[in-house]
Amino acid sequence: MSHTLDNIDTQLLTILQKNSNRTTKSIAEELGMSTSPIFERIKKLEKEGYIEKYVAVLNNKKIGLKLTVFIGITLQGHTRSYLEKFVKEINNFPEVVECHRVSGNFDYLLKLVVEDIEAYETFIISKLTLLPYLGNVQSLIALSTSKETNEIDLSQVL
Amino acid sequence: MSHTLDNIDTQLLTILQKNSNRTTKSIAEELGMSTSPIFERIKKLEKEGYIEKYVAVLNNKKIGLKLTVFIGITLQGHTRSYLEKFVKEINNFPEVVECHRVSGNFDYLLKLVVEDIEAYETFIISKLTLLPYLGNVQSLIALSTSKETNEIDLSQVL
DNA sequence: TATTAAAAAGGATATTATTCTTTATTTAAA
DNA sequence: TTTAAATAAAGAATAATATCCTTTTTAATA
Secondary structure (H helix, E strand, C coil), X not given: CCCCCCHHXXXXXXXXXXXXXXXXXXXXXXXXXXXXXXXXXXXHHHHXXXXXXXXXXXXXXXXXXXXXXXXXXXXXXCCHHHHHHHHHHHHHCCCEEEEEEEECCCCEEEEEXXXXXXXXXXXXXXXXXXXXXXXXXXXXXXXXXXXXXXXXXXXXXX | CCCCXXXXXXXHHHHHHHCCCCCHHHHHHHHCCCHHHHHHHHHHHHHCCCEEEEEEEECHHHHCCCEEEEEEEEECCCCHHHHHHHHHHHHHXXXXXXXXXXXXXXXXXXXXXXXXXXXXXXXXXXXXXXXXXXXXXXXXXXXXXXXXXXXXXHHHHC
16 A cells, blocks of 8 residues: 555656546557556556546537636625635536635635626626625636646656 | 537536546436437537547645645736747746736736645746746635536536 | 565456447428 | 438447456565
Protein backbone atom coordinates (compact mmCIF):
# COMPACT_ATOMS: atom_id res chain seq x y z
CA MET A 1 0.00 0.00 0.00
CA SER A 2 2.47 2.63 -1.14
CA HIS A 3 1.01 6.10 -0.86
CA THR A 4 3.43 7.87 -3.13
CA LEU A 5 3.27 8.29 -6.86
CA ASP A 6 6.29 7.20 -8.82
CA ASN A 7 7.36 8.50 -12.17
CA ILE A 8 5.25 6.02 -14.13
CA ASP A 9 2.14 6.91 -12.13
CA THR A 10 2.51 10.62 -12.86
CA GLN A 11 3.08 9.86 -16.53
CA LEU A 12 -0.13 7.83 -16.53
CA LEU A 13 -2.10 10.58 -14.82
CA THR A 14 -0.73 13.16 -17.25
CA ILE A 15 -1.75 11.00 -20.20
CA LEU A 16 -5.24 10.28 -18.85
CA GLN A 17 -5.86 13.95 -18.06
CA LYS A 18 -5.39 14.72 -21.74
CA ASN A 19 -7.33 11.78 -23.13
CA SER A 20 -8.98 9.10 -21.06
CA ASN A 21 -10.08 7.11 -24.10
CA ARG A 22 -6.59 5.86 -24.92
CA THR A 23 -6.37 2.08 -24.92
CA THR A 24 -4.09 0.47 -22.37
CA LYS A 25 -2.22 -1.01 -25.29
CA SER A 26 -1.39 2.36 -26.81
CA ILE A 27 -0.32 3.75 -23.43
CA ALA A 28 1.78 0.66 -22.80
CA GLU A 29 3.53 1.14 -26.14
CA GLU A 30 4.21 4.81 -25.41
CA LEU A 31 5.78 3.97 -22.06
CA GLY A 32 7.61 0.90 -23.30
CA MET A 33 5.77 -1.55 -21.07
CA SER A 34 3.23 -4.33 -21.50
CA THR A 35 -0.48 -3.88 -21.00
CA SER A 36 -1.01 -5.56 -17.66
CA PRO A 37 1.12 -3.34 -15.42
CA ILE A 38 -0.46 -0.30 -17.08
CA PHE A 39 -3.90 -1.74 -16.50
CA GLU A 40 -3.16 -2.58 -12.89
CA ARG A 41 -1.61 0.80 -12.11
CA ILE A 42 -4.62 2.62 -13.54
CA LYS A 43 -6.99 0.46 -11.48
CA LYS A 44 -4.91 1.25 -8.41
CA LEU A 45 -4.96 4.99 -9.12
CA GLU A 46 -8.75 4.77 -9.41
CA LYS A 47 -9.16 2.68 -6.27
CA GLU A 48 -6.93 4.89 -4.14
CA GLY A 49 -8.78 7.99 -5.32
CA TYR A 50 -6.12 9.77 -7.33
CA ILE A 51 -8.46 9.49 -10.28
CA GLU A 52 -11.91 10.69 -9.28
CA LYS A 53 -13.88 10.03 -12.45
CA TYR A 54 -13.87 10.04 -16.22
CA VAL A 55 -15.98 12.62 -18.01
CA ALA A 56 -16.82 14.01 -21.42
CA VAL A 57 -15.81 17.62 -21.96
CA LEU A 58 -18.37 19.48 -24.06
CA ASN A 59 -17.93 22.46 -26.35
CA ASN A 60 -19.96 25.09 -24.48
CA LYS A 61 -20.13 27.53 -27.35
CA LYS A 62 -21.24 24.96 -29.87
CA ILE A 63 -24.00 23.89 -27.52
CA GLY A 64 -25.17 27.46 -27.13
CA LEU A 65 -23.72 28.49 -23.77
CA LYS A 66 -21.54 31.30 -25.00
CA LEU A 67 -20.93 33.36 -21.90
CA THR A 68 -18.74 32.83 -18.85
CA VAL A 69 -19.13 35.24 -15.93
CA PHE A 70 -17.41 35.52 -12.58
CA ILE A 71 -19.32 37.13 -9.72
CA GLY A 72 -17.74 38.36 -6.50
CA ILE A 73 -20.17 38.63 -3.60
CA THR A 74 -20.04 40.06 -0.10
CA LEU A 75 -22.70 39.23 2.46
CA GLN A 76 -24.06 41.59 5.10
CA GLY A 77 -25.07 39.29 7.94
CA HIS A 78 -22.57 36.51 8.55
CA THR A 79 -24.46 34.17 10.84
CA ARG A 80 -23.28 30.62 10.36
CA SER A 81 -26.71 29.19 9.63
CA TYR A 82 -27.30 31.81 6.98
CA LEU A 83 -24.01 31.14 5.23
CA GLU A 84 -24.94 27.49 4.90
CA LYS A 85 -28.34 28.33 3.50
CA PHE A 86 -26.83 30.82 1.06
CA VAL A 87 -24.31 28.29 -0.24
CA LYS A 88 -26.98 25.64 -0.61
CA GLU A 89 -29.17 27.93 -2.72
CA ILE A 90 -26.25 29.06 -4.86
CA ASN A 91 -25.08 25.50 -5.50
CA ASN A 92 -28.54 24.54 -6.68
CA PHE A 93 -28.53 27.03 -9.53
CA PRO A 94 -27.52 25.05 -12.62
CA GLU A 95 -25.84 28.08 -14.21
CA VAL A 96 -23.33 28.10 -11.35
CA VAL A 97 -20.43 25.79 -12.13
CA GLU A 98 -18.17 26.93 -9.29
CA CYS A 99 -18.69 28.42 -5.86
CA HIS A 100 -15.70 29.28 -3.69
CA ARG A 101 -15.60 30.86 -0.25
CA VAL A 102 -12.68 33.25 -0.53
CA SER A 103 -10.51 35.58 1.50
CA GLY A 104 -9.85 39.04 0.09
CA ASN A 105 -12.28 41.65 -1.10
CA PHE A 106 -15.20 39.24 -1.34
CA ASP A 107 -16.82 36.49 0.66
CA TYR A 108 -17.73 34.30 -2.31
CA LEU A 109 -16.62 33.94 -5.89
CA LEU A 110 -18.93 32.27 -8.39
CA LYS A 111 -18.30 31.09 -11.90
CA LEU A 112 -21.27 30.88 -14.24
CA VAL A 113 -21.80 29.46 -17.71
CA VAL A 114 -24.88 30.88 -19.45
CA GLU A 115 -26.34 31.39 -22.90
CA ASP A 116 -25.77 35.11 -23.27
CA ILE A 117 -25.94 38.50 -21.57
CA GLU A 118 -29.70 38.21 -21.34
CA ALA A 119 -29.52 34.93 -19.48
CA TYR A 120 -26.91 36.42 -17.20
CA GLU A 121 -29.16 39.38 -16.40
CA THR A 122 -32.06 37.03 -15.73
CA PHE A 123 -29.88 35.13 -13.28
CA ILE A 124 -28.91 38.31 -11.42
CA ILE A 125 -32.42 39.75 -11.29
CA SER A 126 -34.59 36.71 -10.74
CA LYS A 127 -32.25 34.49 -8.76
CA LEU A 128 -29.24 36.14 -7.14
CA THR A 129 -30.72 39.39 -5.88
CA LEU A 130 -33.64 37.54 -4.35
CA LEU A 131 -31.29 36.06 -1.73
CA PRO A 132 -31.34 38.04 1.55
CA TYR A 133 -28.33 39.67 3.24
CA LEU A 134 -26.68 40.20 -0.10
CA GLY A 135 -24.07 42.97 0.06
CA ASN A 136 -21.80 44.05 -2.73
CA VAL A 137 -22.01 42.16 -6.04
CA GLN A 138 -19.37 42.62 -8.70
CA SER A 139 -19.39 40.89 -12.06
CA LEU A 140 -16.48 40.12 -14.35
CA ILE A 141 -17.65 39.12 -17.79
CA ALA A 142 -15.25 36.95 -19.79
CA LEU A 143 -14.61 38.67 -23.11
CA SER A 144 -12.32 35.88 -24.21
CA THR A 145 -10.63 32.89 -22.66
CA SER A 146 -7.08 32.01 -23.62
CA LYS A 147 -6.69 29.07 -21.26
CA GLU A 148 -9.24 26.85 -19.54
CA THR A 149 -8.01 23.39 -18.70
CA ASN A 150 -8.78 20.58 -16.33
CA GLU A 151 -5.19 19.36 -16.51
CA ILE A 152 -3.32 19.95 -13.32
CA ASP A 153 0.42 20.17 -13.44
CA LEU A 154 1.96 17.12 -11.80
CA SER A 155 5.54 18.32 -12.10
CA GLN A 156 4.75 20.56 -9.13
CA VAL A 157 4.41 17.55 -6.83
CA LEU A 158 7.24 15.33 -8.04
CA MET B 1 -27.08 16.73 -41.38
CA SER B 2 -29.32 18.10 -38.64
CA HIS B 3 -27.55 20.67 -36.53
CA THR B 4 -29.86 20.63 -33.56
CA LEU B 5 -29.78 18.44 -30.51
CA ASP B 6 -32.90 16.47 -29.77
CA ASN B 7 -33.96 15.23 -26.38
CA ILE B 8 -32.03 11.97 -26.66
CA ASP B 9 -28.84 13.82 -27.57
CA THR B 10 -29.03 16.07 -24.52
CA GLN B 11 -29.71 13.07 -22.32
CA LEU B 12 -26.60 11.41 -23.74
CA LEU B 13 -24.48 14.51 -23.17
CA THR B 14 -25.76 14.80 -19.62
CA ILE B 15 -24.90 11.17 -18.92
CA LEU B 16 -21.43 11.39 -20.47
CA GLN B 17 -20.62 14.59 -18.59
CA LYS B 18 -21.10 12.68 -15.35
CA ASN B 19 -19.33 9.48 -16.34
CA SER B 20 -17.79 8.83 -19.72
CA ASN B 21 -16.84 5.25 -18.85
CA ARG B 22 -20.41 3.95 -19.04
CA THR B 23 -20.83 1.19 -21.61
CA THR B 24 -23.13 1.87 -24.53
CA LYS B 25 -25.14 -1.10 -23.34
CA SER B 26 -25.80 0.38 -19.92
CA ILE B 27 -26.74 3.75 -21.42
CA ALA B 28 -29.00 2.02 -23.93
CA GLU B 29 -30.78 0.19 -21.11
CA GLU B 30 -31.24 3.41 -19.15
CA LEU B 31 -32.78 5.16 -22.14
CA GLY B 32 -34.81 2.15 -23.28
CA MET B 33 -33.06 1.78 -26.62
CA SER B 34 -30.69 -0.67 -28.26
CA THR B 35 -26.94 -0.21 -28.39
CA SER B 36 -26.40 0.77 -32.00
CA PRO B 37 -28.36 4.02 -32.14
CA ILE B 38 -26.71 5.05 -28.87
CA PHE B 39 -23.31 4.23 -30.29
CA GLU B 40 -23.97 6.08 -33.50
CA ARG B 41 -25.36 9.14 -31.79
CA ILE B 42 -22.30 9.38 -29.55
CA LYS B 43 -19.99 9.08 -32.56
CA LYS B 44 -21.95 11.85 -34.25
CA LEU B 45 -21.76 14.11 -31.21
CA GLU B 46 -18.01 13.58 -31.19
CA LYS B 47 -17.62 14.14 -34.91
CA GLU B 48 -19.69 17.32 -34.96
CA GLY B 49 -17.73 18.72 -32.04
CA TYR B 50 -20.35 18.78 -29.31
CA ILE B 51 -18.09 16.45 -27.36
CA GLU B 52 -14.55 17.84 -27.36
CA LYS B 53 -12.70 15.11 -25.51
CA TYR B 54 -12.77 12.56 -22.73
CA VAL B 55 -10.58 13.14 -19.70
CA ALA B 56 -9.73 11.79 -16.29
CA VAL B 57 -10.57 14.13 -13.42
CA LEU B 58 -7.96 13.94 -10.67
CA ASN B 59 -8.29 14.60 -6.96
CA ASN B 60 -6.12 17.72 -6.60
CA LYS B 61 -5.88 17.57 -2.84
CA LYS B 62 -4.91 13.93 -2.73
CA ILE B 63 -2.18 14.60 -5.25
CA GLY B 64 -0.86 17.46 -3.16
CA LEU B 65 -2.20 20.54 -4.91
CA LYS B 66 -4.27 21.90 -2.06
CA LEU B 67 -4.74 25.53 -2.92
CA THR B 68 -6.89 27.31 -5.49
CA VAL B 69 -6.34 31.03 -6.02
CA PHE B 70 -7.98 33.59 -8.29
CA ILE B 71 -5.96 36.61 -9.34
CA GLY B 72 -7.41 39.77 -10.85
CA ILE B 73 -4.92 41.80 -12.86
CA THR B 74 -4.92 45.22 -14.50
CA LEU B 75 -2.26 46.24 -16.98
CA GLN B 76 -0.76 49.70 -17.36
CA GLY B 77 0.17 49.88 -21.02
CA HIS B 78 -2.44 48.35 -23.30
CA THR B 79 -0.62 48.06 -26.59
CA ARG B 80 -1.95 45.20 -28.61
CA SER B 81 1.38 43.49 -29.11
CA TYR B 82 2.06 43.60 -25.41
CA LEU B 83 -1.29 42.07 -24.51
CA GLU B 84 -0.55 39.11 -26.75
CA LYS B 85 2.87 38.62 -25.20
CA PHE B 86 1.43 38.87 -21.71
CA VAL B 87 -1.24 36.25 -22.40
CA LYS B 88 1.31 33.92 -23.96
CA GLU B 89 3.55 34.07 -20.90
CA ILE B 90 0.66 33.61 -18.51
CA ASN B 91 -0.69 30.61 -20.41
CA ASN B 92 2.70 28.93 -20.26
CA PHE B 93 2.75 28.84 -16.48
CA PRO B 94 1.59 25.35 -15.50
CA GLU B 95 0.04 26.59 -12.24
CA VAL B 96 -2.41 28.67 -14.30
CA VAL B 97 -5.43 26.58 -15.23
CA GLU B 98 -7.58 29.44 -16.51
CA CYS B 99 -6.93 32.83 -18.05
CA HIS B 100 -9.83 35.07 -19.02
CA ARG B 101 -9.79 38.56 -20.48
CA VAL B 102 -12.60 40.29 -18.62
CA SER B 103 -14.62 43.45 -18.50
CA GLY B 104 -15.16 45.07 -15.14
CA ASN B 105 -12.62 46.10 -12.51
CA PHE B 106 -9.81 44.03 -14.02
CA ASP B 107 -8.30 43.27 -17.38
CA TYR B 108 -7.55 39.60 -16.69
CA LEU B 109 -8.74 36.98 -14.27
CA LEU B 110 -6.55 33.95 -13.59
CA LYS B 111 -7.29 30.74 -11.78
CA LEU B 112 -4.37 28.86 -10.25
CA VAL B 113 -3.97 25.45 -8.67
CA VAL B 114 -0.86 25.18 -6.49
CA GLU B 115 0.56 23.14 -3.63
CA ASP B 116 0.17 25.68 -0.83
CA ILE B 117 0.54 29.31 0.20
CA GLU B 118 4.27 29.08 -0.24
CA ALA B 119 3.97 27.91 -3.85
CA TYR B 120 1.46 30.69 -4.44
CA GLU B 121 3.88 33.30 -3.09
CA THR B 122 6.66 31.87 -5.24
CA PHE B 123 4.43 32.24 -8.29
CA ILE B 124 3.65 35.88 -7.48
CA ILE B 125 7.23 36.87 -6.69
CA SER B 126 9.26 34.91 -9.18
CA LYS B 127 6.84 34.71 -12.09
CA LEU B 128 3.95 37.16 -12.13
CA THR B 129 5.62 40.34 -10.87
CA LEU B 130 8.47 39.87 -13.33
CA LEU B 131 6.10 40.67 -16.19
CA PRO B 132 6.29 44.31 -17.30
CA TYR B 133 3.40 46.80 -17.37
CA LEU B 134 1.71 45.02 -14.51
CA GLY B 135 -0.75 47.29 -12.72
CA ASN B 136 -3.02 46.31 -9.88
CA VAL B 137 -2.96 42.68 -8.72
CA GLN B 138 -5.62 41.35 -6.38
CA SER B 139 -5.75 37.81 -5.08
CA LEU B 140 -8.74 35.84 -3.85
CA ILE B 141 -7.67 32.71 -2.01
CA ALA B 142 -10.21 29.89 -1.96
CA LEU B 143 -10.84 28.96 1.67
CA SER B 144 -13.28 26.27 0.65
CA THR B 145 -15.08 25.19 -2.48
CA SER B 146 -18.69 24.06 -2.30
CA LYS B 147 -19.15 23.50 -6.02
CA GLU B 148 -16.68 22.91 -8.83
CA THR B 149 -18.05 20.99 -11.76
CA ASN B 150 -17.38 20.49 -15.42
CA GLU B 151 -21.01 19.63 -16.04
CA ILE B 152 -22.81 22.31 -17.95
CA ASP B 153 -26.54 22.57 -17.67
CA LEU B 154 -28.17 21.50 -20.92
CA SER B 155 -31.70 22.36 -19.81
CA GLN B 156 -30.74 25.97 -20.52
CA VAL B 157 -30.50 25.32 -24.23
CA LEU B 158 -33.46 23.03 -24.81
C1' DT C 1 24.52 -14.46 -1.50
C1' DA C 2 19.97 -16.12 -0.32
C1' DT C 3 15.26 -14.87 0.51
C1' DT C 4 11.20 -12.31 0.02
C1' DA C 5 8.25 -9.03 -2.03
C1' DA C 6 6.91 -6.30 -5.80
C1' DA C 7 6.47 -5.47 -10.54
C1' DA C 8 6.19 -6.82 -15.26
C1' DA C 9 5.53 -10.11 -19.07
C1' DG C 10 2.74 -12.86 -21.87
C1' DG C 11 -1.07 -15.53 -22.93
C1' DA C 12 -6.16 -16.92 -22.39
C1' DT C 13 -10.82 -15.49 -21.88
C1' DA C 14 -14.78 -12.54 -21.36
C1' DT C 15 -16.71 -8.31 -22.39
C1' DT C 16 -17.59 -4.55 -25.19
C1' DA C 17 -17.31 -1.74 -29.21
C1' DT C 18 -18.15 -1.53 -33.86
C1' DT C 19 -20.06 -2.66 -38.27
C1' DC C 20 -23.56 -4.28 -41.30
C1' DT C 21 -28.14 -5.48 -42.86
C1' DT C 22 -32.93 -5.35 -42.07
C1' DT C 23 -37.02 -3.20 -40.24
C1' DA C 24 -39.70 0.56 -38.50
C1' DT C 25 -40.82 5.33 -38.10
C1' DT C 26 -41.14 9.88 -39.48
C1' DT C 27 -41.45 13.59 -42.88
C1' DA C 28 -42.59 15.64 -47.16
C1' DA C 29 -44.86 15.70 -51.49
C1' DA C 30 -48.28 14.30 -54.74
C1' DT D 1 -54.82 10.35 -47.73
C1' DT D 2 -51.29 7.74 -49.92
C1' DT D 3 -46.79 7.13 -51.49
C1' DA D 4 -41.93 7.93 -51.55
C1' DA D 5 -37.79 9.16 -49.35
C1' DA D 6 -35.01 9.84 -45.54
C1' DT D 7 -33.90 9.02 -40.90
C1' DA D 8 -33.55 6.29 -36.91
C1' DA D 9 -33.59 1.96 -34.55
C1' DA D 10 -33.20 -3.12 -34.11
C1' DG D 11 -30.58 -7.20 -33.98
C1' DA D 12 -26.95 -10.15 -35.17
C1' DA D 13 -22.01 -10.99 -36.40
C1' DT D 14 -17.28 -9.72 -35.88
C1' DA D 15 -13.25 -7.31 -34.31
C1' DA D 16 -11.00 -5.12 -30.71
C1' DT D 17 -10.06 -4.46 -26.07
C1' DA D 18 -10.21 -5.11 -21.19
C1' DT D 19 -9.49 -8.16 -17.68
C1' DC D 20 -7.59 -12.00 -15.29
C1' DC D 21 -4.23 -15.52 -14.27
C1' DT D 22 0.30 -17.70 -14.18
C1' DT D 23 5.13 -17.33 -14.86
C1' DT D 24 9.27 -14.71 -14.90
C1' DT D 25 12.10 -10.97 -13.73
C1' DT D 26 13.71 -7.37 -10.91
C1' DA D 27 14.65 -5.10 -6.63
C1' DA D 28 15.22 -4.89 -1.73
C1' DT D 29 16.69 -6.81 2.69
C1' DA D 30 18.78 -9.83 5.85
